[in-house]
Amino acid sequence: MTTNPVRITQEGARSAAADALIIGVTQGTDGPVPASGAEDVDAALGNTLAATLSALGATGRQDELTKISSGGATAAPLIVAVGLGKEDQGGERARLESLRRAAGSAVRAVNGGKTRSIALSLPAGDAAETEAVALGALLGRYSFTRYRTTDADGARTADSPSLTVLSGAAGADEAVRRARALADGMALVRDLVNTSPSQLYPETFAAEAARVADGAGLTIEVLDHQALADGGYGGLTGVGQGSVHPPRLVRLAYQHPDARKTVVFAGKGITFDSGGLSLKPPKGMEAMKSDMGGAAAVLGALQAIAALKPQVNVVGYLPMAENMPGGRAQRPSDVITIFGGKTVEVLNTDAEGRLVLADALARSAADTPDLIIDVATLTGAQLVALGPRIAGVMASTDELATAVADAARQAGEQAWPMPLPEELRKGLDSTVADIANVAGERWGGMLVAGLFLKEFVPERARWAHVDIAGPAFHEGEPYGYTPKGGTGAAVRMLVQVATDVADGRL
Numbered sequence: 153m154t155t156n157p158v159r160i161t162q163e164g165a166r167s168a169a170a171d172a173l174i175i176g177v178t179q180g181t182d183g184p185v186p187a188s189g190a191e192d193v194d195a196a197l198g199n200t201l202a203a204t205l206s207a208l209g210a211t212g213r214q215d216e217l218t219k220i221s222s223g224g225a226t227a228a229p230l231i232v233a234v235g236l237g238k239e240d241q242g243g244e245r246a247r248l249e250s251l252r253r254a255a256g257s258a259v260r261a262v263n264g265g266k267t268r269s270i271a272l273s274l275p276a277g278d279a280a281e282t283e284a285v286a287l288g289a290l291l292g293r294y295s296f297t298r299y300r301t302t303d304a305d306g307a308r309t310a311d312s313p314s315l316t317v318l319s320g321a322a323g324a325d326e327a328v329r330r331a332r333a334l335a336d337g338m339a340l341v342r343d344l345v346n347t348s349p350s351q352l353y354p355e356t357f358a359a360e361a362a363r364v365a366d367g368a369g370l371t372i373e374v375l376d377h378q379a380l381a382d383g384g385y386g387g388l389t390g391v392g393q394g395s396v397h398p399p400r401l402v403r404l405a406y407q408h409p410d411a412r413k414t415v416v417f418a419g420k421g422i423t424f425d426s427g428g429l430s431l432k433p434p435k436g437m438e439a440m441k442s443d444m445g446g447a448a449a450v451l452g453a454l455q456a457i458a459a460l461k462p463q464v465n466v467v468g469y470l471p472m473a474e475n476m477p478g479g480r481a482q483r484p485s486d487v488i489t490i491f492g493g494k495t496v497e498v499l500n501t502d503a504e505g506r507l508v509l510a511d512a513l514a515r516s517a518a519d520t521p522d523l524i525i526d527v528a529t530l531t532g533a534q535l536v537a538l539g540p541r542i543a544g545v546m547a548s549t550d551e552l553a554t555a556v557a558d559a560a561r562q563a564g565e566q567a568w569p570m571p572l573p574e575e576l577r578k579g580l581d582s583t584v585a586d587i588a589n590v591a592g593e594r595w596g597g598m599l600v601a602g603l604f605l606k607e608f609v610p611e612r613a614r615w616a617h618v619d620i621a622g623p624a625f626h627e628g629e630p631y632g633y634t635p636k637g638g639t640g641a642a643v644r645m646l647v648q649v650a651t652d653v654a655d656g657r658l
């Protein structure tokens with residue numbers, strides 16, 4: 153999907169030439185209250201807005217949508233009032249997320265059909281609010297139409313409508329530029345996750361990474377199957393050997409001339425996870441095209457970072473393989489050798505993500521990183537522990553887990569720190585190899601996976617592991633700026649981490 157430009161203007165809402173004009177409404181004690189940005193529309197309607205909204209049953213609840221015909225009072229024929237919830241609820245972060253969600257919900261509601269242009273006059277009093285409105289709108293406009301020949305009404309699928317954000321805030325242009333970089337990175341991730349796994353496999357995924365690298369000015373190195381075998385990347389070759397599509401390891405690099413620090417991002421890139429010979433049941437496989445969501449997030453984040461240019465070096469590793477049960481597939485009880493020499497007894501071929509990540513983490517020692525973050529759709533246990541929307545963050549220290557989870561939340565993503573309890577490590581003891589890839593007991597599965605990865609982290613490195621099994625893929629109805637399918641999870645978090653390291657905050 154290509155994103156049309158989002159325009160920024162200071163003009164009055166009533167004269168905004170658009171098919172639909174989006175305004176905000178908050179939940180007052182005595183009913184709906186038009187939000188800042190709606191004053192001009194209210195005046196154009198003879199100050200009847202609150203009464204009209206009230207009569208239509210609007211309350212101002214978060215994401216509630218009320219459509220009003222402007223009757224010619226504003227240049228836009230359709231006014232869409234979107235709920236922002238109660239005013240002064242929670243702090244700055246909550247307010248910005250409320251704006252993103254409202255903008256996303258409203259744009260989603262009018263997107264498609266005959267709407268060619270959308271203007272948003274939501275509260276955008278400063279740069280942060282302007283960015284939130286623009287980002288929510290851009291993400292809400294996203295749709296994945298590659299495989300559709302017609303839309304729901306049987307019409308040919310159309311291009312996405314133009315977006316105009318009304319804001320007079322200082323720094324509004326820069327805010328919209330940031331929003332675009334993040335939205336483009338997330339749209340890339342959504343597209344890659346939503347792509348049929350028959351078309352996205354390691355070779356094509358690596359080609360896609362090369363295309364992105366070329367456009368963004370990132371350097372790229374791709375290790376093909378032979379190079380992986382020669383280099384001793386036993387995790388990638390082991391997981392990939394049951395598939396007709398051989399594995400790849402992609403290394404991307406963004407460099408800033410004045411950088412003082414290097415961050416490594418590594419993302420799990422299983423283009424389809426059947427479980428291998430430890431085959432998943434049919435239901436468990438349905439969402440497994442999303443098992444490359446971590447690698448896609450690293451790619452999307454690097455694209456955004458290349459556009460935003462923080463003063464830091466960033467290296468991205470995308471270990472890619474397809475986990476299939478073909479005749480040459482690895483067997484439960486096979487012993488493999490990870491890059492760097494440690495051996496692993498593969499007792500369950502469905503615990504494959506940790507094997508390809510182990511190769512990438514061990515390899516990253518060569519970059520002497522100041523901080524390593526891996527992101528992975530790693531365990532069903534993450535969903536059990538935190539539900540489908542909250543990522544689990546584990547790290548070399550509890551302080552770092554808290555700091556990384558906080559960076560994610562600062563960027564508008566849900567994440568929570570989790571421990572790596574040492575007593576669970578002995579469950580991974582193997583009778584024949586250095587370590588087994590699964591524990592006998594299932595308790596704390598997300599943490600056990602983290603403890604496994606920890607063994608492959610370069611000595612003394614600061615490292616955090618982010619399990620996005622749930623957040624990467626949304627199976628329910630769309631909400632806010634989140635569509636069904638690929639979500640773009642972890643992109644904003646990684647960009648935030650890179651900027652925080654650049655600015656000495658992390």
Ligand code: BES
Pocket residue numbers: 425427439443500502503504505529530531532533590597621622
């Ligand atoms: N890709 C899955 C994890 C997953 C499950 C992601 C559900 C998204 C939704 C991973 O490779 C996997 O199969 N993990 C196993 C590990 C187990 C064998 C220790 C799991 O969680 O069941």
Ligand code: MN
Pocket residue numbers: 425427501502503504505
């Ligand atoms: Mn698996």
Ligand code: ZN
Pocket residue numbers: 422425443502504505529530
């Ligand atoms: Zn997997």
